[in-house]
Amino acid sequence: MLLALYGPREPEAMGAALLRLHGGGPMSGPARQDNTACSAFADELGLVVVSVGYRLAPRHPFPAAIDDGYTVWSSMVDRVAVRYSLYCV
Structure with a gap:
């Protein structure tokens, strides 16, 4: 899985993903x-x-692409929770 990250030209404006x-x-x-x-x-x-280069069918059958997207999303949520001491359900 390949990830590409893009940020704003003005990093101080950054606050969401x-x-x-x-x-x-x-x-x-x-x-x-x-x-x-x-x-x-x-x-x-x-x-x-965060742009996800997920696995493609037919080489990687359903739900591989969905799983890849969920894995990245879950990791993003976990990192935010740790950074801001949040409990996410």
């Missing part, structure tokens, strides 16, 4: 197809964008 799963219906397309959109989201919204 967006998990981006590229289009392609878990069967086609690389995460890099959304580089321009992810950079724009980061700059315009002042947040970090």
Whole structure:
């Protein structure tokens, strides 16, 4: 699994994160197809964008792509909880 991270040009504006799963219906397309959109989201919204290059079908059958996205999302939530001493359910 490949992750791409995008941050705003003004890091002091950073305060949130967006998990981006590229289009392609878990069967086609690389995460890099959304580089321009992810950079724009980061700059315009002042947040970090995490783009997941999930495993694709048919080589990796359902629910591999969903599992990859969930793994990254779960890790993001865990890191925020630790950083801000939150309990997440």
